[in-house]
Amino acid sequence: MMDNLLCKTKILIKLFIFVLYIKYIIYTDIGHIRLAMYTYGLKGGGTERATALLLNYLSKVDIFHLYVFSQRFQEKNEFIIPESIERIYIEEENTLEELPIQIEENRIDILIYQFPHGDEINILNTLKNVKIIIYSHFCFLTWIYFYDIHYFKILYNSYRESKYIISLVPFENDYIFEKWGINSILMTNLVTYEYNDVLPSDLSSKTILMVGRASDRFKRFDLGIQAMHYIVNELKDCEMKIISDLNKLEKLNELITDLKLENSIKFMGYSLKLEEHFHNASLHIFPTVSEAFPMVLCETKVFGIPNILTGLDFVVMSEKGTVIIYDDNPESIAKESIKILSNYSYRKKLGTEARESMKKYNNDKTVKKWIKLILAVYKGDKYYNQLRERRKKISINESIKITKNQVKLINMRESFLNNLTVDILLNFSEIEKILE
Numbered sequence: 001m002m003d004n005l006l007c008k009t010k011i012l013i014k015l016f017i018f019v020l021y022i023k024y025i026i027y028t029d030i031g032h033i034r035l036a037m038y039t040y041g042l043k044g045g046g047t048e049r050a051t052a053l054l055l056n057y058l059s060k061v062d063i064f065h066l067y068v069f070s071q072r073f074q075e076k077n078e079f080i081i082p083e084s085i086e087r088i089y090i091e092e093e094n095t096l097e098e099l100p101i102q103i104e105e106n107r108i109d110i111l112i113y114q115f116p117h118g119d120e121i122n123i124l125n126t127l128k129n130v131k132i133i134i135y136s137h138f139c140f141l142t143w144i145y146f147y148d149i150h151y152f153k154i155l156y157n158s159y160r161e162s163k164y165i166i167s168l169v170p171f172e173n174d175y176i177f178e179k180w181g182i183n184s185i186l187m188t189n190l191v192t193y194e195y196n197d198v199l200p201s202d203l204s205s206k207t208i209l210m211v212g213r214a215s216d217r218f219k220r221f222d223l224g225i226q227a228m229h230y231i232v233n234e235l236k237d238c239e240m241k242i243i244s245d246l247n248k249l250e251k252l253n254e255l256i257t258d259l260k261l262e263n264s265i266k267f268m269g270y271s272l273k274l275e276e277h278f279h280n281a282s283l284h285i286f287p288t289v290s291e292a293f294p295m296v297l298c299e300t301k302v303f304g305i306p307n308i309l310t311g312l313d314f315v316v317m318s319e320k321g322t323v324i325i326y327d328d329n330p331e332s333i334a335k336e337s338i339k340i341l342s343n344y345s346y347r348k349k350l351g352t353e354a355r356e357s358m359k360k361y362n363n364d365k366t367v368k369k370w371i372k373l374i375l376a377v378y379k380g381d382k383y384y385n386q387l388r389e390r391r392k393k394i395s396i397n398e399s400i401k402i403t404k405n406q407v408k409l410i411n412m413r414e415s416f417l418n419n420l421t422v423d424i425l426l427n428f429s430e431i432e433k434i435l436e
Contacts, residue, residue: 321354
């Protein structure tokens with residue numbers, strides 16, 4: 001009873017301090033800011049979840065009049081946002097015509113644009129009376145692996161011409177974009193689960209998770225499935241749960257059948273309540289080639305679940321409680337998985353490290369940074385640039401180390417890019433040439 005009362009008191013104090021802070025930072029000369037976010041929808045992956053979280057927190061700040069421009073109508077099982085937020089549907093193919101009209105009609109002061117479409121960004125940058133914040137949910141490596149030079153050129157040249165770019169990747173923001181002449185600022189996403197709100201996994205089972213869009217070839221769920229072929233030979237009672245929507249999974253199902261893993265791997269379907277699968281899982285395999293701020297990595301780590309990553313050393317939560325493999329061999333993934341699953345003390349150590357590393361991701365602190373950013377953009381370039389300069393950057397040595405690692409992986413994964421070097425990657429004109 002006393003513990004419950006103490007917990008409620010702490011929450012009230014926390015909320016009171018947050019409200020005081022908001023009142024303090026909002027200047028009397030600002031008035032209301034009409035702020036819009038443009039998104040695919042409010043159901044699905046990390047971008048949609050991050051959008052919903054940010055809208056929910058910003059809705060508590062009186063100074064903001066919020067809009068969400070959405071390419072999809074309201075769907076079942078969406079992430080919830082307050083009814084006070086105005087939602088306007090914009091058909092994807094009509095974005096270039098309709099979006100500027102909606103911005104003007106609703107007198108939007110700031111638009112947070114979240115798509116990797118350089119042609120649309122170029123149009124938006126010509127608009128008057130609105131400031132455009134480009135919120136990049138992708139690391140630049142995604143588009144190198146995507147291998148569409150036309151797309152790459154348009155996108156990053158539009159970034160070079162934009163005033164306000166949000167990057168979620170430290171070495172991209174502090175090193176790569178600086179070399180490319182992109183005026184970006186590093187931010188972090190809000191997280192779904194915070195440290196103090198979670199009861200960690202007891203790590204009691206031999207259950208492996210893979211979470212995300214299984215149909216996305218860049219997520220490479222096939223590597224995890226192939227690794228299971230070796231894992232079950234050593235650990236007969238091991239099972240894998242794949243939490244994903246069930247669309248376009250024919251090739252993965254064929255692979256499971258070919259490897260005779262029908263009894264060891266289960267597709268669980270899309271879920272809004274991931275915690276139901278986290279309470280006793282012991283490992284998460286994350287074989288994606290590129291991410292920016294992967295929600296699933298935050299979620300599994302805060303539940304104290306160890307992670308195996310394939311080269312993903314550049315995201316902010318890649319350290320602590322993770323094993324990073326610098327090859328794409330399913331046997332390498334299997335070897336590390338068996339080591340973790342067969343040794344409770346080792347996986348407990350990794351799980352504890354993973355969970356402890358998530359203490360620093362506090363949504364109240366993160367939303368304060370977002371409010372500072374929005375106000376700085378609203379007040380002008382001088383304030384935005386001052387905010388950019390205040391943050392301590394990662395070291396040059398760390399940036400160089402990560403860049404070298406990623407160039408080696410690109411050379412290994414893409415035969416047509418085996419002549420890519422660090423020097424070429426750091427020179428925007430040269431990277432354009434080599435991708436032609």
